[in-house]
Amino acid sequence: MVRAILTTRGLRKEFRGFTAVDGVDLAVAEGSVHALVGPNGAGKTTLFNMLTGFLRPSAGTIDLDGRDITGLPPERIAGLGVARSFQITTLFPALSVRDHVELALQARTTLGWQFWRSDKQTRRFEAEATDLLAETNLADAAATPAGALAYGRKRALELAVALAVRPRLLLLDEPTAGMGAEDIEGTVALVRRVAEGRTVVLVEHNMSVVKSLADRVTVLQQGQIIAEGPYDEVRADPRVITAYLGANDAPRP
Numbered sequence: 001m002v003r004a005i006l007t008t009r010g011l012r013k014e015f016r017g018f019t020a021v022d023g024v025d026l027a028v029a030e031g032s033v034h035a036l037v038g039p040n041g042a043g044k045t046t047l048f049n050m051l052t053g054f055l056r057p058s059a060g061t062i063d064l065d066g067r068d069i070t071g072l073p074p075e076r077i078a079g080l081g082v083a084r085s086f087q088i089t090t091l092f093p094a095l096s097v098r099d100h101v102e103l104a105l106q107a108r109t110t111l112g113w114q115f116w117r118s119d120k121q122t123r124r125f126e127a128e129a130t131d132l133l134a135e136t137n138l139a140d141a142a143a144t145p146a147g148a149l150a151y152g153r154k155r156a157l158e159l160a161v162a163l164a165v166r167p168r169l170l171l172l173d174e175p176t177a178g179m180g181a182e183d184i185e186g187t188v189a190l191v192r193r194v195a196e197g198r199t200v201v202l203v204e205h206n207m208s209v210v211k212s213l214a215d216r217v218t219v220l221q222q223g224q225i226i227a228e229g230p231y232d233e234v235r236a237d238p239r240v241i242t243a244y245l246g247a248n249d250a251p252r253p
């Protein structure tokens with residue numbers, strides 16, 4: 001049995017009497033890609049927000065690699081190696097692709113997010129930035145201002161920025177949202193590549209993306225886990241089929 005790097009027990013979030021996440025026990029195996037799926041309003045984003053400290057759980061615990069991180073603020077959780085990408089990453093339009101990655105690498109150090117840097121400091125991150133740009137297929141765009149990148153490549157840059165902090169756990173928020181077929185294909189290949197040797201939790205509506213990326217799938221409905229397992233198993237579960245019936249984002253085989 002592979003050990004769990006992230007475990008939640010009885011995790012719960014209430015908004016003024018409404019229970020958005022209702023007693024979730026989740027175990028994410030180290031080195032795996034774990035997908036969270038479910039119809040609109042199932043509680044996926046709320047769960048993600050608790051894992052990253054953006055929301056404080058109403059009850060339950062979150063354990064990261066043996067450490068209780070329940071209720072810690074976002075910056076502390078990020079500092080412990082949880083990085084989140086897509087949907088919330090802010091890119092600076094005029095700043096080059098390479099500068100984004102070098103600044104993110106620098107943010108990991110005591111220098112923090114300083115825009116002024118000496119040549120010596122810049123050189124310190126050059127080689128690692130080059131590696132990250134290669135890993136995310138952005139080597140040819142290193143000097144391009146982020147604002148001039150096509151949509152799919154902007155998202156690749158967001159991923160490079162998240163990877164720069166060397167996360168122990170990478171949370172991906174709907175990596176293919178708003179993408180056409182071509183970008184989706186590229187993003188799936190990219191996520192598969194960066195997931196090697198890392199632990200990834202992703203929220204994703206596109207079931208063919210989930211099928212091709214996830215080792216394990218957790219299905220949420222009305223804040224509760226209704227099924228969990230490998231994609232094919234979960235996809236055939238009668239409770240999952242019922243949960244998606246009539247939903248706009250019904251999974252397609």
Ligand SMILES: Nc1ncnc2c1ncn2[C@@H]1O[C@H](COP(=O)(O)OP(=O)(O)OP(=O)(O)O)[C@@H](O)[C@H]1O
Pocket residue numbers: 015018019020038039040041042043044045046047
């Ligand atoms: N700040 C809030 N205040 C009140 N209700 C909220 C709040 N945030 C989320 N909710 C409610 O909690 C439920 C779960 O929402 P959440 O965004 O977590 O679902 P989701 O699975 O991410 O949905 P989607 O797939 O549409 O993004 C929804 O009914 C939503 O309206």
